[in-house]
Amino acid sequence: MTTIEIPAGSPFGTDNLPYGVFSTGGGSPRVGVRVGDSVLDLARALGDDVFAAPTLNPFMAQGYDRWVAVREQLTSLVTGEVPDDAVHALADVTLHLPIEVADYVDFYASEHHASNVGRLFRPDAEPLLPNWKHLPVGYHGRSGTVLVSGTDIVRPSGQRKADPAPVFGPSTRLDIEAELGFVVGTGTPLNTPIAPDDFARHVFGAVLLNDWSARDIQAWEYVPLGPNLGKSFATSISAWVVPLLALEAARVPLPGQDPEPLPYLRESRPWGLDVELVVEWNGEEVSRPPYREMYWSPAQMLAHLTVNGASARTGDLYGSGTISGPEKHQRGAFLELSWGGAEPLTVKGEQRSFLLDGDEVVITATAPGASGGRIAFGEVRGRILPAE
The missing domain is CATH 2.30.30.230 (Fumarylacetoacetase, N-terminal domain)
Known part of the structure; x- marks a missing residue:
């Protein structure tokens, strides 16, 4: 012994x-x-x-x-x-890979991220679309390309907008999205929505998640139906699943929701999580996204996912969407950090906006523990290989 x-x-x-x-x-x-x-x-x-x-x-x-x-x-x-x-x-x-992924859905729950993206792509319009504060916006991803931390990421190829006609080739605007992912432990039959207050009996734990994103492929394809090939090539998660039971001390109030959500999204005690992420690009820290700033809660996302009668299954994974705070150093995507490439970052002495072949990104995170210290999620790591 x-x-x-x-x-x-x-x-x-x-x-x-x-x-x-x-x-x-x-x-x-x-x-x-x-x-x-x-x-x-x-x-x-x-x-x-x-x-x-x-x-x-x-x-x-x-x-x-x-x-x-x-x-x-x-x-x-x-x-x-x-x-x-x-x-x-x-x-x-x-x-x-710690779970057999049943289905994968990615949300868009950060008001700061959604507003920044709106300003980048719709500079003459309101940053948030009319539905954003009424429901957790999301897209259905591809469970078969969820990968464990440490798996290399091959640069995707696809169509990109050009003049006069689109072209096909490797993505030139490859990006990350620093997120938390939530793992469903026990599911539900069809037509059995999960109320927000029942979240803890269905969600087993949380992982770090990197929703790799080919911004040029995404920009050309996403109208009118949303992300597809610009996202589906790879999603990385940490090897360790932190139990929801370990995150009780990390619960914090939501920043505030206005207007009040519809009844199916209301919680008796609305809560978020005080999780601080750190993003490193080629070994250099470039961002500290704070999950406590998220507008929609994990429980509200699950409630919305199932409210139409969709079933939940053991192994379902859903992501929070990019985690961004109000400050520039809290942005969870290189698209935001470089403001679409207009304001490059200095990484290891080089001006950088998007990922080059050979680059490595490591995301870590910690949260308050029950005894007053910090608990960790491990890491989600990925290195970019050339297109095949």
């Missing part, structure tokens, strides 16, 4: 206990929990075959009461002794 060392001040202590899927020595992927700089093999430590699966989905499908019970068991277990062969150094494991 052994004890797991948890360094003082670790953002992966007992306040956190994020779940992931890992493998060792070419073995089968299985579910683990990160504790400090170690990974605890749950199938071995708890003696439960649900954790021997190569995805979190079977465990998540067991429901809220089971999530609570396992978290209580783990909190006690990791501070005592565990089997020697159940503990692995983080550096010795391979991390995999």
